[in-house]
Amino acid sequence: MLSPHLAKKIVSDVRRLIDEDIIIVDTNGIIMASTDTTRLGQFHEGAFLVCQEKKKRIITKQDENILRGVKAGINLPIFFRGDVIGVIGITGDPKKVSPYGELLKKMTELLIQENYYTEQLQLEARALETFVFEWLQARDWSPSFYERAQLFHIDLTMKRRVIIASFHENEPSLSVDMWKYVQNMWNEQRDIIVRWGNDRLLILQTDEDKERTTAKIKTVQRALIEKYAVTLYIGCGKMVDSKHVHHSYKQAERALHIAKQTKKIVFDEDLRLEMCLEDISLPTKQELVKRTIDPLMHEQELLHTLRTFFANDLSLKQTAEALHIHINTLHYRLKKIEQYTNLHVRNLEHIITLYLAIRFLDETTKK
Template identity: 25%
Template structure:
């Protein structure tokens, strides 16, 4: 039966590290006495009778030159049983005259056992990290999975009761090497984890990292500005340390503990998409700053959107130079204040009123009616997609 604690890879690592200190050949044998690591590579795969004695009798076995001639695959030296978790998992052998190397035997054996413990801890850590990533990716996929993942979270010491908000970090895939993309993303992941303390971070795809941030600050308040400042600092740090241009979007915070993460992820993804459509030069977007266009994004590709956009299409057909469309956008930007709009456009108020009257006539809408104004405003939001 294979022993995961003493693999050929670990055995050879033990050999290389101990031989760098001890001036003699080292052999590492598995629980059956088979050499799986050695300074003499030609010996790998041979059966070592001295190791079998050390394992079966659970003691240090010294073999001098005379005794070595009577055993198969054995040279003078000492063999010590290797233990891991209080069980003998193999043996380690030092080649040479016993009286010259015995003093090093226990030291080499102890070092080998410590290396096996370290390998086990690293393997466990790697497994826990993979399970943690799988948990994060499961949480962002479906709200229905929340109750089933609670026990999983407890085993990984992740508090699923903690209120979280999702941020999505996107790297331009053109910046990553084809063969090193995953390694670069993992390095980037470490940067995010060290910068945003107590956040859960997972690689979602070859250009996307998902971040589950604690939603409330130390005063138990949801502070959007505080989160945006953290993300702005993160973007700048990645730029300086990793030499990567990234974009990041902060989703909405939902208070229902069993519904928050998947919904927050969807709002972050859509916020990133809408943000890029509106401003490619920006690197940090927030749902709260783009609520209406994000919520309207789902309408972008169906018949309702076509109906809402009809008035703008009529206006565009007649407005060859785009002056009326710019006037309408500026009017809404200044919250329908005629004087501020006229100043921004460097025109007289009478000119503005003439243009607004013409816009109403071309679109077939009455700009004095709230519903008609709302229709035009929503159409403008959809038209930016």
């Protein structure tokens, strides 16, 4: 309950209130944490007696010659759920430090209680994460799986959509505070929200309405930007029976990959071309780039022209305006692209090939 790490944190927090030396002692009378590091690990007879008597003890100058390892001050028992779990001691003139005693004792007990509930929350969160992981892996549900679902109050008869929310790779790791904040913002008891690694949240959603889901996600995204200055990318799978959430999970992964590129909330059911492109292996994408636009790699102006051409839906007029060039210059550049690649911009198959090559080039370059 009262670990050395927690004791050290308490001493650090309490030290901000007073200048006197502070110690935290375990129930065996051993000093666990102290502002005076030379006292760590020493036996403190006064604190040991406080644990036995369960009441505070004033340590006088005379006691320094009688009791082992003590200094003048005050020792107070730390209680948790009715039991003494340690002692906090303040070194100094008893008359001077006594007024601080009860305040620091109460503050210490509150810190211990807060730490306990945080640990319990983390244990429950990890248990739920383990359950969800098994849910996504298992194809047949065992009796114990059903029992744990009941313990977590999870209805396995409901349809669910898997939503994966991912933080930007350069932003802080997902904290317990962020996770709880999203849970409170989401505010749907039937849905399950778990931390999924250091930078992801996994949501098993029960609402089939896409518009409501999109509105809720946008609200959470805005709130996280305002409170934590973090960006959330969202990929959503399809609604499926609870037995088939693994399918929705794979769809959410695919949608998330597109969401990171487009900076939009992506539902897998809305994917068309992207759905096919995601299944193409990286070596195949690289080979297509090599066979098509590799001769343009040292012609950045032509590559930029081609990207702009696609960004403006193959409109010559809009592309020329976007590039701030005369349309005849654009015709010249497109002719050069055709010469380098042997692919013609007026041929449907060729233009699709060029589009895919540019897309794969940008994708593989980022990777």
